[in-house]
Amino acid sequence: GDLHAHMINLPFLLFALLFISYEVIHAQQDRRNAISIVLALFLGGLTIGMMRAINTWDWPSFMLLAVVGLGYAWWRRWMNTFSEKLSFGLHVLGILMIGAIIGGVYWFGRGFLADPASVRILVRIAGFAFFGSVGLTGILVFLWQFFPAAMRTLHRDALLHLLVYVGGFVILAQLLVLPYNSWYASIYNSVLPWEGGKTPLWAYFDIHGLFVFLVVSLLIWESFRWLRATRVGALAGQGIWLAVASAISAAVLVVSVVLAMMGYQVALVVLPLLAWIALLFFRPEQSPQMQIVLVLAGFALALTLGVEVIVIAGDINRQNTVFKFYMQVWIVFSVVSGVAFAVLAQATDRWRNRLRIVWFAPLMFLIATAAMYPLLATRARSVDRMVPDLPLTLNGLDYLEHMQHTLIDYVIPIETENDYYIIRWLQENVQGTPVILEGRSAASEYRYNLRISINTGLPTILGWRWHQAQQRTLSPLGNIVNQRENNVHYLYNTQDIPSAVEMLRYYQVRYIIVSDMERAIYPASGLAKFDQMVQMGILTEAYQREGAIVYEVNPVALLDFSVDQNAFFGAIDLDKSLLPDGYSMVGVDPTYEPEAEVDIDPALETLDEREIRYVVFMDIADVQRYAPESYDRLLRLEAEGVLEIADETMQRRIYRVNEDVLRDVLDEED
Structure with missing residues (x-):
């Protein structure tokens, strides 16, 4: 205990x-x-x-x-x-x-x-x-x-x-x-x-x-x-x-x-x-x-x-x-x-x-009555098992291989076998105490939260939330604890890759868990960004089993991505402070007509010098509306074939840099 x-x-x-x-x-x-x-x-x-x-x-x-x-x-x-x-x-x-x-x-x-x-x-x-x-x-x-x-x-x-x-x-x-x-x-x-x-x-x-x-x-x-x-x-x-x-x-x-x-x-x-x-x-x-x-x-x-x-x-x-x-x-x-x-x-x-x-x-x-307590209580505790028919064992993790757990607040049954193998992989392959990110259900810690952190001893963004908040009662300490819980949910829910990158950097996360529990309580659109971040070189799949994945974060790639984003925004003269907070509820205007001539040379040089491979915009409609000159430069780069749309939703647009075209354009200008 x-x-x-x-x-x-x-x-x-x-x-x-x-x-x-x-x-x-x-x-x-x-x-x-x-x-x-x-x-x-x-x-x-x-x-x-x-x-x-x-x-x-x-x-x-x-x-x-x-x-x-x-x-x-x-x-x-x-x-x-x-x-x-x-x-x-x-x-x-x-x-x-x-x-x-x-x-x-x-x-x-x-x-x-x-x-x-x-x-x-x-x-x-x-x-x-x-x-x-x-x-x-x-x-x-x-x-x-x-x-x-x-x-x-x-x-x-x-x-x-x-x-x-x-x-x-x-x-x-x-x-x-x-x-x-x-x-x-x-x-x-x-x-x-x-x-x-x-x-x-x-x-x-x-x-x-x-x-x-x-x-x-x-x-x-x-x-x-x-x-x-x-x-x-x-x-x-x-x-x-x-x-x-x-x-x-x-x-x-x-x-x-x-x-x-x-x-x-x-x-x-x-x-x-x-x-x-x-x-x-x-x-x-x-x-x-x-x-x-x-x-x-x-x-x-x-x-x-x-x-x-x-x-x-x-x-x-x-x-x-x-x-x-x-x-x-x-x-x-x-x-x-x-x-x-x-x-x-x-x-x-x-x-x-x-x-x-x-x-x-x-x-x-x-x-005699008092002495009966440890005997009766021990038996009562021993029969209160997650898997009643599990044979006797000294391995406290064995139940995870056979348990089906129902997430109370979601009424969703999940298998925990994948969690067992994730825990064993982390125990056998991870050195030191890197920070892990795992999902949190709405139920309290007395349910199934923190199952990876507890069984590996690895730190996570937020441990036992209630006790942490209890012991930090003076404002704003309690709010900081609650904000961490909100940030965990945000990291799984959001499609905003730049914000997720900044948050992963802030909390120094090294491993991200996506197992049955995360797939049950978080939207597929939010989890899909992790695969996109793998394509962008920010994450790698360190372990995979039947849809359960442990992503490993590349700290150098995280930093490079943040620096590259800011450098490219500067190259196209995009001032993010001019954009409203939040995301636009409407997409880009398909009838938009760009200016005939815009200078894209600084953008080309930045893409080449920093070897940028991906650029992400989470507010592309707002860029079109409030920073039209910057948006025109993006359209010009698209037209030249330097930027290719790798993924697009109403708010988000991910560009992939075509290195061959970029080199050809630069050679022509030379």
Whole structure:
């Protein structure tokens, strides 16, 4: 398959998770010197910063995760220097700072929203979170500076470390990819509220069921351990906190039900689990290792809810939004589930047999169900064949020898056997990477387009048009891509040899494919010009089989033809700028009477000196109408027998130069 961006970024995602986890877990036992810390921040900033270039979809979420993770690592390192009151205040401030980060990005990025009016309330909340958090931070700095007695418990080195540690990471993550950020632009930089169909619960569990089961199992086990370690007497005097917890739980359930009634069924699973995770995160004596696991589980769950709420503007419905963020979800869930399984599998040694069965039975069922996918999907893919009765083979081209393909938009069946032999001939005879020209049907690239280029690896004028246009969204780049497709069609459709020559020169085409597909979708009149260009020496038939032809372009002949055309036009005093654009819809006037005397000596000399053999006029009627003196010279050359009409249509006239007559005329003049 294609090496897509989300596949390339997988090791970077795993390294980012490792980087964040290490910083949090070892924050209180950090014995690294300054160089080691800077190097770690450099690698972390480079890894997460490069996500913008590798797979941009991963950058916002992992940048947020990294800032929160490093902020918590800073907190764990300095928490023992804070008083209890200040510790509580910093907890609150930390939560507000998270709001400031999210709110700031949203607030200052509101100009990128495709429909800001539809999310006005979110913009207001984001603005409040940002300015409120920044204001509280300013107050804290003010008190620390002017009222040191009130802030004596806050170590001065702690604030400096926060600025260097977290701020340094953010700066590095931006600076290390500054060249990319400075030169890259896209119109896919806004979000919209998603108003289409939402994910039903059955589909959610079908996709994430195994992961959710392990996460919930871990939460149950952690809650059980907490309850077992808590004495009833320890709850005395904690009524207010129990009441707050109960109120929050009730509010979460109510909000979840309301959102589910609005169509957001996933909220019934995600919001209660997020509240549960938050409770266990702040559990007294909770280990940093388990805190990391809980945060990652909450991070993945939050992403699954996020794609139910917003969509990237310009997406195909929400296909890429779900797919790209679910890739992150699966990676994070895989890490969390691995830890959960290890913890729970070890804990089962202390469980009763009945409890083990109750837990292992559904787990084994879910694992077996998930493991069935590669087996069933592989078979389903293997029977989905272009030629069902083709014997087993390791040659991926064999099907072309036997397939009959129907061009969808034309309802025309074509045989692909000739394509097979063209591909094999190119593979065996062509050196280097010359540009080829092949036809394109109106159907998408997911049909039969690019069959020669894909199977030979040779470049063509336009590859995968849709992806090329997607990745070049700023005007006029997308139009340039579409123009290339139009030019491919033009090269096959047109009878205009001079224009075709210029276009072949521009794209440096070396081989032209005319096989069953081209003959099915392009007019015979357009394809006939290639045979005429063979007669003119511009092309040669490099390969031919049953009407399928590979033409080889002679680059020197292309250039000579263009130069010869311009030289001859000058010799007959034809100013092409005097002719109207486009082609005349009427032919030449058969009653036209030329002038009695015109000078053809410059034309004769040019034909002789440049050894011109063919001259092509695509607008001969316009030449007669708007440049009569030039047309008279052509008629005089015809009358002398120097120019012979080799081919003529209403607009086009191809002259062949009679070399013998040309020599005789020149000898007579001498």
